[in-house]
Amino acid sequence: MFAIRGVAVSFSAFFIFYTSLSLVVCLVWRRVRNYGQQRSARHCADLLFLLRIAPFLAATAVTLTLAAPSFLLFEPRAVDEPMGVLPRVCGFCGMTIILGGARNATVALMKASRAVARWSSESRMIGHSPIKSGKSVSVLRTAAIAPPMTAAGILRPRVWLSGAAEFVLNESELQGAIRHEAVHLRRRDNLRKLFLCLTAFPGMAGLERAWREATEMAADDAAVSSASEALDLAAALIKLSRLIPLELPVELTTALVHSPAESVDARVKRLIGWTERRQVPASRYWYACTLCATATVIATFAVSYTELLLGAHTATEWLVR
Amino acid sequence: MLEVLWARGTATVRELVDGVCQDLAYTTVMTTLDRLFKKTLLTRSEEGRAYRYAPKFSREELHREAAHHAIQQLLDVSPASSLPLSFLVEILSERDAQLLDDLWKLVERKRHELGHADADRKERA
Numbered sequence: 001m002f003a004i005r006g007v008a009v010s011f012s013a014f015f016i017f018y019t020s021l022s023l024v025v026c027l028v029w030r031r032v033r034n035y036g037q038q039r040s041a042r043h044c045a046d047l048l049f050l051l052r053i054a055p056f057l058a059a060t061a062v063t064l065t066l067a068a069p070s071f072l073l074f075e076p077r078a079v080d081e082p083m084g085v086l087p088r089v090c091g092f093c094g095m096t097i098i099l100g101g102a103r104n105a106t107v108a109l110m111k112a113s114r115a116v117a118r119w120s121s122e123s124r125m126i127g128h129s130p131i132k133s134g135k136s137v138s139v140l141r142t143a144a145i146a147p148p149m150t151a152a153g154i155l156r157p158r159v160w161l162s163g164a165a166e167f168v169l170n171e172s173e174l175q176g177a178i179r180h181e182a183v184h185l186r187r188r189d190n191l192r193k194l195f196l197c198l199t200a201f202p203g204m205a206g207l208e209r210a211w212r213e214a215t216e217m218a219a220d221d222a223a224v225s226s227a228s229e230a231l232d233l234a235a236a237l238i239k240l241s242r243l244i245p246l247e248l249p250v251e252l253t254t255a256l257v258h259s260p261a262e263s264v265d266a267r268v269k270r271l272i273g274w275t276e277r278r279q280v281p282a283s284r285y286w287y288a289c290t291l292c293a294t295a296t297v298i299a300t301f302a303v304s305y306t307e308l309l310l311g312a313h314t315a316t317e318w319l320v321r
Numbered sequence: 322m323l324e325v326l327w328a329r330g331t332a333t334v335r336e337l338v339d340g341v342c343q344d345l346a347y348t349t350v351m352t353t354l355d356r357l358f359k360k361t362l363l364t365r366s367e368e369g370r371a372y373r374y375a376p377k378f379s380r381e382e383l384h385r386e387a388a389h390h391a392i393q394q395l396l397d398v399s400p401a402s403s404l405p406l407s408f409l410v411e412i413l414s415e416r417d418a419q420l421l422d423d424l425w426k427l428v429e430r431k432r433h434e435l436g437h438a439d440a441d442r443k444e445r446a
Contacts, residue, residue: 227431227435228432228435231428231431231432231435234424234428235425235428238421238424238425238428241417241421242418242421264420264421264424265420265424268424268427268428269424269427272427272428272431
């Protein structure tokens with residue numbers, strides 16, 4: 001009974017925090033996007049991703065560092081305390097969220113690996129593209145039905161190119177498009193998508209769409225270093241948008257073109273108006289601030305941990321009754 | 322008028338006439354806002370002897386509502402419900418193709434400009 005109560009309390013705490021924070025995120029993400037859009041696309045994408053997974057991370061941290069330990073430390077094991085309806089329902093909902101997320105992630109992984117296996121069966125290597133100093137990613141051409149250009153794989157990332165895409169793009173456009181996909185792999189966007197699958201919450205579709213668009217723009221920015229390269233990538237985008245999609249993009253992959261024409265329009269116009277200014281690296285001030293804030297939170301947490309545990313126990317006592 | 326209110330948040334007739342709607346008569350602005358209010362597109366609250374108007378819907382909400390209404394009407398008047406949808410898909414495809422054509426022209430123009438700029442630079446060098 002003690003163990004069941006402990007599990008129910010932990011999952012209830014997770015559910016309450018996760019739901020409350022997710023609702024707050026649903027209300028504020030548009031403001032955050034507007035702020036992020038004033039900075040670089042990469043900054044905007046990172047900010048939106050952080051916002052999207054913040055409820056899950058915060059709820060997990062609170063559950064693992066406060067709710068569960070306080071229950072184990074302060075709850076008398078000998079007392080057979082009855083459990084109310086609220087912790088049962090909340091605990092069930094919390095468990096459903098976690099199991100549902102795990103199921104979503106597993107299904108997405110299976111779909112992605114099936115698609116990659118299908119593309120691999122009729123593929124040949126056409127080159128490598130550098131993603132980091134000393135690291136490169138394989139570029140394969142597949143004869144199977146596939147999206148024109150896709151980056152797939154989390155542990156062994158590769159770029160896939162369809163025969164039609166290879167046919168319509170000239171050499172510089174092809175290189176621009178491959179660099180774009182390589183940026184997605186360097187930024188581990190497919191792994192980030194897996195996190196999104198794990199942390200499903202209704203009402204987050206708009207935020208996820210905005211994040212996807214921001215990642216595409218961030219990859220566009222990072223893939224070009226001159227106005228002519230920007231125009232090559234813009235041309236590649238337009239040409240691949242004209243190809244009739246024979247297969248829908250698979251989850252946990254990043255296709256060069258998968259979005260509606262309006263989004264392609266915005267990306268192409270950004271590339272046409274490319275300037276050196278966009279290539280200015282992100283300010284270190286932001287990272288220093290984040291680091292300081294994190295250090296302060298951890299220090300405060302460490303200093304007042306006992307009081308926090310007591311507070312958490314009082315709250316869980318109230319919840320159980 | 323809605324664009325102005327979306328940008329400002331709220332406004333009275335006087336504020337609009339003194340600000341961005343200087344070319345319009347006071348009564349024109351007042352009548353327009355009153356009509357928009359009666360069409361439930363605006364909300365208003367009394368402020369002294371005047372009203373302060375605010376948009377009831379965001380731009381996105383209004384566009385969604387308008388599109389929903391138009392598609393609903395289209396479906397209602399057609400004997401076969403799949404027919405208007407196929408028209409819609411056709412129109413969207415044509416629109417997308419047109420959009421891509423326009424973008425391609427922009428890219429070509431920019432390439433042309435860049436080519437000229439490079440040639441000028443080489444000449445000067």
